[in-house]
Amino acid sequence: MAFAHTLAGTRHQFPDLKTLLARASPPRSGDALAGLIAASAAERVAAQMALADLPLRHVLTEAVVPYEADEVTRLIVDGHDGAAFAPVAHLTVGGFRDWLLSEAADAAALTALAPGLTPEMVAAVSKIMRLQDLIAVAAKTRVVTRFRNTIGLPGRLSTRLQPNHPVDDPRGIAASVLDGLMYGSGDAVIGINPATDSVETMTTLLEMLEELRLRTGAPIQSCVLAHVTTALKAMERGAPVDLVFQSIAGTEAANRAFGVSLALLDEAWEAGKALNRGTVGDNLMYFETGQGSELSSGAHEGVDQQTVEARCYAVARRYRPLLVNTVVGFIGPEYLYDGKQITRAGLEDHFCAKLLGLPMGCDVCYTNHAEADQDDMDALLTLLGVAGCTFIMGVPGADDIMLNYQSTSFHDALYVRQVLGRRPAPEFEAWQQAAGIADSAGRLRFDPAASSLLPALPLPEEQP
Amino acid sequence: MTESEPVPLSSPAQPGPAQPDRWAHLRRHTDARIALGHAGSGLPTAAHLAFQAAHAQARDAVHTPLDAAALLAALAERGWPAVAVTSAAPDRATYLKRPDLGRQLSEESQRRLSEPVRAPDVALVVGDGLSGTAVQANAVAVLEALIPKLQAAGLRVGPVVVAEQARVALGDPVGALLQARASVVLIGERPGLSAADSLGLYLTWEPRPGRVDSERNCISNVRVGGLAPAAAAAQAAALLGAMFAQQRSGIRLDSPAPAAPPELPGAGAP
Numbered sequence: 001m002a003f004a005h006t007l008a009g010t011r012h013q014f015p016d017l018k019t020l021l022a023r024a025s026p027p028r029s030g031d032a033l034a035g036l037i038a039a040s041a042a043e044r045v046a047a048q049m050a051l052a053d054l055p056l057r058h059v060l061t062e063a064v065v066p067y068e069a070d071e072v073t074r075l076i077v078d079g080h081d082g083a084a085f086a087p088v089a090h091l092t093v094g095g096f097r098d099w100l101l102s103e104a105a106d107a108a109a110l111t112a113l114a115p116g117l118t119p120e121m122v123a124a125v126s127k128i129m130r131l132q133d134l135i136a137v138a139a140k141t142r143v144v145t146r147f148r149n150t151i152g153l154p155g156r157l158s159t160r161l162q163p164n165h166p167v168d169d170p171r172g173i174a175a176s177v178l179d180g181l182m183y184g185s186g187d188a189v190i191g192i193n194p195a196t197d198s199v200e201t202m203t204t205l206l207e208m209l210e211e212l213r214l215r216t217g218a219p220i221q222s223c224v225l226a227h228v229t230t231a232l233k234a235m236e237r238g239a240p241v242d243l244v245f246q247s248i249a250g251t252e253a254a255n256r257a258f259g260v261s262l263a264l265l266d267e268a269w270e271a272g273k274a275l276n277r278g279t280v281g282d283n284l285m286y287f288e289t290g291q292g293s294e295l296s297s298g299a300h301e302g303v304d305q306q307t308v309e310a311r312c313y314a315v316a317r318r319y320r321p322l323l324v325n326t327v328v329g330f331i332g333p334e335y336l337y338d339g340k341q342i343t344r345a346g347l348e349d350h351f352c353a354k355l356l357g358l359p360m361g362c363d364v365c366y367t368n369h370a371e372a373d374q375d376d377m378d379a380l381l382t383l384l385g386v387a388g389c390t391f392i393m394g395v396p397g398a399d400d401i402m403l404n405y406q407s408t409s410f411h412d413a414l415y416v417r418q419v420l421g422r423r424p425a426p427e428f429e430a431w432q433q434a435a436g437i438a439d440s441a442g443r444l445r446f447d448p449a450a451s452s453l454l455p456a457l458p459l460p461e462e463q464p
Numbered sequence: 465m466t467e468s469e470p471v472p473l474s475s476p477a478q479p480g481p482a483q484p485d486r487w488a489h490l491r492r493h494t495d496a497r498i499a500l501g502h503a504g505s506g507l508p509t510a511a512h513l514a515f516q517a518a519h520a521q522a523r524d525a526v527h528t529p530l531d532a533a534a535l536l537a538a539l540a541e542r543g544w545p546a547v548a549v550t551s552a553a554p555d556r557a558t559y560l561k562r563p564d565l566g567r568q569l570s571e572e573s574q575r576r577l578s579e580p581v582r583a584p585d586v587a588l589v590v591g592d593g594l595s596g597t598a599v600q601a602n603a604v605a606v607l608e609a610l611i612p613k614l615q616a617a618g619l620r621v622g623p624v625v626v627a628e629q630a631r632v633a634l635g636d637p638v639g640a641l642l643q644a645r646a647s648v649v650l651i652g653e654r655p656g657l658s659a660a661d662s663l664g665l666y667l668t669w670e671p672r673p674g675r676v677d678s679e680r681n682c683i684s685n686v687r688v689g690g691l692a693p694a695a696a697a698a699q700a701a702a703l704l705g706a707m708f709a710q711q712r713s714g715i716r717l718d719s720p721a722p723a724a725p726p727e728l729p730g731a732g733a734p
Contacts, residue, residue, distance in 0.1 A: 165494055166659070175491070175493040195684060334561050334563050368656070395496075400656065404656030
């Protein structure tokens with residue numbers, strides 16, 4: 001279906017929904033690279049006005065990637081819950097924005113609505129929202145998940161402890177794990193990106209973290225972020241796999257480039273559930289996404305990068321994941337050019353995922369070839385904290401020495417918890433005191449010798 | 465302390481509002497920025513400025529051009545035939561914004577590689593990627609270990625193709641034009657704060673335009689202090705052996721050694 005809007009005497013036309021969405025998208029380098037960006041600021045606003053007038057239900061009738069050709073589209077269409085959609089079915093996209101901002105849209109209403117929303121609906125409304133709107137609405141949502149602790153409760157902000165090492169050295173990783181735990185990090189997951197994707201590496205590192213967990217009674221979950229096929233092999237061989245990880249994308253073709261399909265993810269999810277390792281819940285999938293990955297594999301199907309990113313969340317929610325995060329600034333300046341574009345993308349992804357019912361975190365990050373620095377990260381971190389982001393990364397000194405990019409540090413997490421009054425997951429918080437990491441008032445002690453951690457990690461005693 | 469000396473991350477036993485951490489001895493196990501100490505919940509001044517200095521150096525490294533002439537001379541010294549090419553990205557600024565151009569050969573380079581050659585088993589491509597420094601520091605050392613291993617295995621090695629403004633997938637049109645059965649692309653990885661000189665090796669069976677990332681095998685962090693060049697060459701030779709036996713690469717390759725690229729969108733691949 002074609003759309004048009006006249007602005008200041010100029011009639012702007014958009015041949016179909018995916019073009020309308022692309023032209024309405026706030027500017028970013030990836031859409032320019034794909035040739036999808038609005039030709040002018042006026043064309044963008046005209047597209048936003050046309051989008052605001054679009055009945056929300058129209059989005060259900062016009063797929064941005066053909067149903068017959070794409071299993072992600074089929075998942076979105078076939079899984080749509082019409083009854084849950086009913087409360088907003090009469091609204092336009094613009095009316096939906098007003099409703100989201102209104103008092104009627106409280107936590108309970110948003111939770112009930114989530115199965116009735118599609119990725120394209122939430123992407124559409126995000127394009128006519130300012131940062132303030134994205135934050136205000138996301139802050140009203142509640143998404144709670146559980147494995148060995150409870151993630152996403154009000155007043156909480158969790159962290160993934162990310163102790164990567166360039167050659168997967170267990171002692172080097174253990175040193176970073178200790179550093180992170182002493183700084184209060186790790187309640188979302190202790191998650192290692194392996195330099196070498198192999199069953200052997202995965203098993204060695206998981207066994208080290210299993211030993212730490214069993215010897216200290218920590219209510220934590222571990223993950224080695226290898227390819228899902230590696231995790232399947234590791235599970236077959238009896239490795240202690242808690243969370244099953246995979247990077248995912250918003251089209252069938254882009255998932256193929258990642259070496260995955262829904263059938264493969266189904267198989268991995270079933271294998272993870274069969275291990276029955278969760279204690280307080282069975283949310284065990286961990287997904288990572290990020291704007292631009294579809295275009296980077298040439299599989300964006302002509303859809304703008306923010307809309308196709310939102311389609312990842314349809315894939316993710318099929319598996320009731322414990323954690324999802326958008327690795328927002330990792331992909332580079334050809335997709336998100338600078339701090340301003342990274343900031344908006346992080347807040348868009350968080351908003352869209354939360355509306356769709358996902359436990360969304362954000363890897364607040366940048367690379368050295370992007371026009372961004374620590375000040376940009378501080379701003380996005382603070383905004384996401386206010387928006388109620390589920391978790392952030394904790395990397396020693398914000399410097400990931402294996403993946404070669406800058407994320408948030410253990411210090412950054414303490415900062416945002418302090419200024420916003422947020423705390424870690426309750427089970428983890430209690431364990432910090434029991435394990436001697438924090439004192440009885442919950443203050444970090446910064447004293448490994450007073451904790452139960454040292455004997456549980458493969459770290460040799462200090463030579464006198 | 466002079467200006468050129470590195471700033472210590474924290475100074476133990478120094479009284480003041482910044483608190484050092486008690487596990488600084490663990491730094492011998494990792495280059496990660498652990499035991500930085502803290503001032504309130506923030507970084508002590510010295511650690512904060514050390515980070516800023518490292519970021520400044522990495523930013524500068526991204527924009528340091530590859531000295532292709534010096535590299536070609538080093539290859540000639542060792543008696544290896546080499547050919548210089550450029551991608552379709554005319555300069556660094558375009559390269560950073562247009563990765564698609566970095567995956568295609570310039571017209572002139574296409575002509576140069578279209579001259580008749582005896583199709584090699586393995587095409588070797590050295591590309592600047594996002595760190596010319598990494599190529600300068602490590603590429604020749606990897607080739608010195610790799611080429612004899614391949615020759616000993618009876619594989620025919622093509623001329624070393626030195627590519628400027630190159631992305632990983634530039635190896636696909638190069639491999640197609642040379643009619644190579646497999647390719648090894650040695651390329652500068654995105655600089656990090658502590659490693660601006662890290663080289664990546666990407667191996668592809670039947671390199672042809674249109675290959676996707678999951679069809680490649682990757683060996684990353686090749687540098688002094690990371691994976692040593694000789695060890696990387698040994699891994700690459702083992703992977704190539706598996707590829708020639710199984711006629712495939714990437715996640716479908718059953719290999720004794722490392723397999724697929726690291727699992728993050730973008731994957732840090734240049």
